[in-house]
Amino acid sequence: MASVERFKYSNRVVIKSILGRPDGGRGLAGERVVVGGWVKLFKEKPKKDASQAPPPASAPAVVSVAHDLTCSEVLMSRMPLLRNLARIFGKGVSSMPPPPPPPKQLEIADKTPVEPVPTVAFLLVNDGSCVANLQVVVDSNMVLLVQVMAIGVSILVEGVLEQQSEPGKHIVELKAEKILHVGVVDSKNYPLAKAKISLESIRPSPHLRVASITRMRSDVSHATHRFFQNMGFIYVHMPIITTTGFKDHSRMFQVTTLFKRTDDKGELSTVSDRENISLEVVKGAIREKSKRVDELKRSDSNKEVLLAALGDLQKANELALQLEEQWRSAYAAKMDFTKDFFSCEAYLSVSTRLHLESYACGLSSVYTVGPVFQANDSPSKKQLAEMWMVEVELAFAELEDIMNCAEEFLKFLCQSILDDCLDDLKFLSKKVDKSCITRLQSLVTSAFARISYTEALEHLEKATDKTFKTKVEWGINLSDEHERFLVDEIYKQPIIVYDYPKELKPFYVHVKDDGKTVSAFDIIAPKGGVLVRGSRKEERLDIISSRIQELGIPKEQYDWYLDLRRHGTVKHSGFSLAIEGLIMFAVGLEDIKDAIPFPRTCGYINA
Structure with missing residues (x-):
């Protein structure tokens, strides 16, 4: 018989270590475990061997109740129908009295003894470690079942794992022998009290929104470190407060x-x-x-x-x-x-790419993961004020090198989600987007098409049967509808668009020999839009200095940055990927606020 794996820092057993086994936990039958979690669903049934003799018809409704329990609690503990009515009409349990003694006979006025009907509660409990719920069986002689039969109640129970004798959804269940803790819920006010809720309805309660998407974010973060560490990159920490601004200060949060x-x-x-x-x-x-x-x-x-x-x-x-x-x-x-606190103007960082270059010019290949901030007032469902960004910089790398790295990294993340979060994806495919798994598989197996910005415009101009809101002409930013048309109608796969007009990209991007375009690229995916943005940096001091002057940017702010061109300059390139954007693509979410636990957007912050 297999040995159960206990969590190192407490005596409990994580549900994933039971149900996540190849045998679904069958090999752990007979093991005594302590399990904690929250009730997701519940039902109540009479015990199979229970005697259900009804009370005499003439018996008056006079009941003697133990002094430490209310009359309503005793009635509900003895009569399942009353419990159901109480839940329907919103009667919550505000506190938990001490566990009751074994059921006693109820004495009717004529002293005729009536045995209570023993019942059993079947609780589906989840501790957040996986999608699957563990069925916990609780006998009515252990606790007032009305206290544990509510969505959101937390319990810590000790018992024995038993294999289900009847074929069904659950391979093993936990037969509870001790109730170690019950955290009750006010069912009337609990936002998750319903078994089925929409993403929109739970959005105002971000502190209660966890599970599948959060586990997926965790996997993406872990996979990011695995990929770059295996490739020999060095992980570095970047500042979130900077004196380096941009021409458009209205898009930055000032710190003062x-x-x-x-x-x-x-x-x-x-x-x-x-x-x-x-x-x-x-x-x-x-x-x-x-x-x-x-x-x-x-x-x-x-x-x-x-x-x-x-x-x-x-x-x-x-x-x-x-x-x-x-x-x-x-x-x-x-x-x-x-x-002021810093004795000068300071801002929350929109991007750490400039600071990251200083590390790349000393350590060669570096990456960072952290928050960035943008005071964008757009009502777009794809933009947040605070996002978590993966940013990468490689020394001695040109545009093609960084495009190869970005494509491999994106595929690695998607494959990791498929490998490690398949149960979550299956769950989300039923709740959000049924095509999410096939979309990820398609990205992993596709060879990304690579086209220049000019070639992209040519495809759009040839689409005479398609009317775009934004006029198609050289020098425009590709809009969402342009990107969707290219990946959904023309290529039907992810694409990399490169060599954008100089005016569309920041001053630090490498200017090509034609003087009109720069070495920048975007990876655009079906349904997800732009997932990765990258570029080769301008290493020539005279060119980048003239770009700063053209745009009217205060040169003194970037004197430290220009030193990288003055002292041992090298060709270097980098890219960035927003974790929320990737999650939105992977799951098929319609609103990016559902891709992060505590979203911040213009006019919206909760908690």
Whole structure:
């Protein structure tokens, strides 16, 4: 008989170590274990050997109850029908009394003894380690079953694993012998009380949203380290606060403590509350409008009402942006940043790629995983204010080298999800997108088509039977509909688009000999859109200096960066991949807010 694997840091056994075995846990039958988890589903049945003699018809309804239990608790513990009615009408259990003694006879007024009907609860319990639930059998003589029969209740039980005698969904079940802990739930207010819930309905409770997608994120992070460590890359940590800004400061979060500083009169030293109140009012309205949109999505309201609410929210966001720009122009000049925490202007990092170059120019091949921030007010379902990014930089690498690395890395991640999260994918294929598994398999086995930006435009221009919202002409950014047409209609597989117009990419991207295009690329996948963005960096000091001047970027901010070109410069290239974007593609999610536990977007932050 196999030995059960206990969790190292407690006495309990992880459910995955039982049900995740090739035999489904059959080889562990007879093992005594302690299991903890949360109740996902439940049902109650009379014990097979229970005597169900009904009370005499003439017996009056006078019941003697033990002094430490309420009358309603005893009645519900003895009569399953009352428990069902209590759940239907929202009667929750707010606290757990001490475990009751073995069932006693109920005494009716005429002293005729009536035996209670013994019952058994079948609880499907999950501890988050896997998709599968372990069936736990609890006898009514151990605990008031009404306390454990509610979705979300946590239990810690000790018992013996038994093989199911009857063929069914569960190969083994746990016959409980001791109840070590019960964490009760207020069923009336518990957001997950229903057996079936939508992603939209649970979004306002991010602290309760876990399981399959979170396990998948964990696997992607682990696979990232496996891939690069096996390839000889060095993992480095990057700062999230930087003085290096971009031309468009409105897309960056500024970090400052000046607003908390007060003068001798106790007033704000820079901007008064009165001067800032209109912007705060608008931001408050944005929060309310965002809640309204979420409510309409959850209630399946008609599309016209939802579209009107979305339009209203977008107008509020645009107004807030205008007020912020006015505020910046009116008051930024009054701020004395020498008195700020960092003694200068500082921002949350939009990307760590520039800092990563400094490591690549000393360590050759490096990567990092961490959060990046972008103050983008777009209502797009593909954008977040805070995202987790994998960023990579290779010294002595040109554009083709980095494209090869990015393609292999993306395929490695997708294969890892298929290998390690197949049960989660099967579950999500039923709940979200039935084609998610085949889509991942297709990406792993496909040879990515590689086309230039100019070739992509030629395909779009030839599509005379297709009308695009954005006019197709050289120099435009490829829109979502352009990308979808290329991967879904033309190539029917992932593609790599490279050699973009110089104006579409940042100043640090390598300028090609034609002077019009740069060595940049995007990996675009069906349903997922752009999953990877990368480029070769400009190593020539004169070229990158002229690009900085062209764009009007303060050169002094990048003096440290230009040193990389002054001292032992090398050709180097890199790319970035957003974990949320990959999860969205893998699962088939419609909204990127469902790909991260605590989403932050314009006008929306919860917890």
